[in-house]
Amino acid sequence: MSVIKTRVGRRTFLKTSAAAGGGLLISFSWLASCKPGRTKEEILAMPEEWFKLNGYIKIGDNGVVTIYSPNPEIGQNVMTSMPMIVAEELDVDWKNVIVEQGKLDEDSFKNPQFAGGSLSIMLGWDALRMAGAAGRRMLLEAAAKEWQVDVDSLSAKNGMIMEISGARSVGYGEIATKAVGIEVPEDLEMKDPKDYKIIGTAKKNVEGKKIVTGKPLFGLDFQKEGMKLAMIHHPPAFGMKVKDFNRDEIVAMDGVSDAFIIDSSTAEPAWTEVNAFNTLVAIIGESTWQLMNAKKALKVSYDTESEPESSDTHSARLKKDLKNGKVLESRLDGDPDAAFANAAKVIERTYTSPFIAHNTLEPMNFYADVKENSVELIGPVQTPKSLEERVSAMLDIPVENIEVHMTRIGGGFGKRLYIHYGMEAAAISKKLGAPVKLIYTREDDMTQGTYRPTYMSTYKAGLDENNNLIAFSVKGVGLPEGPVFPKRFPAGAVDNYSAEKLGSETNISTGAWRAPRSHFTAGAEQSFIDEVAELAGKDPIDFRLELFERAKSNPVGEEHEYDADRYAGVLKLVREKCNWGQDTPGIHRGIAAYFCHNSYVAEVIDIRMDKGQPIVEKVWCAVDCGIVINKEGATNIIEGGVVDGIGHAMYSEMKFENGKPVHNNFNTYQLIRHSQAPKNIEVFFVENEISPTGLGEPGLPPAQGALANALYKATGKRYYHTPFSTAPQDQIDMEVG
């Protein structure tokens, strides 16, 4: 049993209030799906009164518990896993829990409400457990007071409070009314992980039934009486700015009620405001189809603000700045130059990846209702707090007067960390003086920018005459920022080590894309390590384990970021599960492992070749993310990471011609499809009692390296450049032309 101080959250968790009548949307259908055997009448026997124990928990007089999920749901399944943690400590039957999306209210949740960096569970772990434990304690105290007994003579379990003597018992719902005004002690007892009944089990997605029946869950589905629809037009190329447009012709079109130019910029933009196109044409109307037609009729003039860039410009700039770029971060152990000069074997390889788009399947959209001194914002956003703050700055309306509600989000991948579309909706509503829902077309979405940067890294390794790795260096540049993590593997495992992250520039807007920088670096580094292991004549897993042993027993230099034991642990687990070393005719096998977002993942990919194309027959994943909250959701998200990693390594890229993104829809921009997906994925979790860490991103990075290494076994050719299906794979000429 661990003890957590309530002090941090005291102000919040002590607050109790009776919220009569419920007043919020209650999901009867979801209850029905969870309670087989209950009649419709029973299900509809909803509480007459709700008692709000804290920001997370509302208990009905009949024992039904509503748990508010604080963070945005982008498909990472936190809407199931976060409430599972609360329910565990509250000690209620999961079947009696209704989950609702909480609105933005960080004071009440005492938890940062964002979806990014795979941090929801890791950062929420204490607050969520505390919310549940505080609620349970309040109910216990209420019963003790009611029965005039010592609280230590009571126990709480499965929604019931019982006297340990067995004399009396009462349901949470019956006693909840008495919990109002009860104080929570300074120290709260948390459950021992061994006693978990909900955490670590496999629970179905709490919105599963709504999803499969097409209920309105997403921002694009949101509607409100009196709401107008809006679409925007941004310039076709980076470096251009909207100047003027044929307003008279546009407003004369069927279904168009207004059209104007908006500016959604602020004086001191936050990082979440990345946007190459703050000045936009906005068209207002009643129906999406009419707005799409109006967009096609636009004639827009532009100013040129910076030189248009093409993919050739980018390749040349990467080569130049890999030599001359500004060093943003670095690490140096020993004397790599001298060690390379003395090495028996030296190998150097350069890896590249293009810009790529996020392509969430739900395009950007947001609802905004800006009144004179208040704003309501509803839609899909990974960073609701930032949206609130930046709309406040843009419109000069205090944050207290801004409400942000989060809808279910049709994909995030980092794209919706950047809030331009929410700000644009607010700017449009302000100018229009009416509530409005802004909708991007797929083309608007794909050509808007905020792309994953293009990268280039050169790796070099030196082996002595006994095939020991004596020197290792990596230099990486990106537009605008390199992908290197100087303190990650193999830092600490090599005597002579150098890592440099270099900066460059571009007018293409870029942003975080699922496992930022890690996805590229994992692919490059883990392919390179495979090639070095081969040069050393060693098994690729044994070679890595040797390095982890060195980092553990006799680490080089200052601290490194990873735990060598846990890193080795996932390699050993995947080695055992996939029966590494077995040789199946026609099957080619590759391995990779990576640490990011505080978690460790190793993946083995088996492929066979069919008409020159790889068919991924099986993927084994070993994951160490500490305590797993929901086995079902955790497995699903790792599977998704693998598919995403393979898909983008194989097929996807965004190219540019004269500043213009050359792809604007899925007819030319390739994403992985059913027929290209792995036939089978198996996920194994390391069992331990370490506090939970990231899951949304870490499954993705190892996939590219494991695939590249399998492709080498299949073809005899090393894969250095994504997308593998179309990019030439020779080492590139590094002469700067």
Added chain:
Amino acid sequence: MALFKLKINGKSQEVDVDPKTPMLWVLRDHLNLVGTKYGCGVAQCGACTVHLNGSATRSCQLPVSVVGDNEITTIEGLSEDADHPVQQAWLKIDVPQCGYCQAGQIMNAASLLKSNPKPSDEEIEAAMSGNLCRCGTYTRIKKAIKEASNNINA
């Protein structure tokens, strides 16, 4: 603008729209049936899949003027209470991540199983390859289709 009488999910509906309006937007903007999703508008992602007389059709490429007497079924009309075998299988296998593409996947899978109740892996892949899932739930989708197939044929 023109008046159209449509048969949707077993009910008669009237809409007054531009005849070129794709059914996707008739459903979403005019009939408040938003389960059918917009993903690309060019029949490349499958999120807008509905049934036209029981067969999977991309509603973003189906102008309202050509629908006539043909029956349209959307995800909202696939079953009474998520009890279609494909929906049941989706729940059992816990397929969705973000969930945005899943209505289209389910409508396409239901159409596939109607014409081919026992599809092979290759037939599933071929039939489903027009439906993108950006979250990468493809292996679960295939599992769920096989589960539904087994239940239909049981």
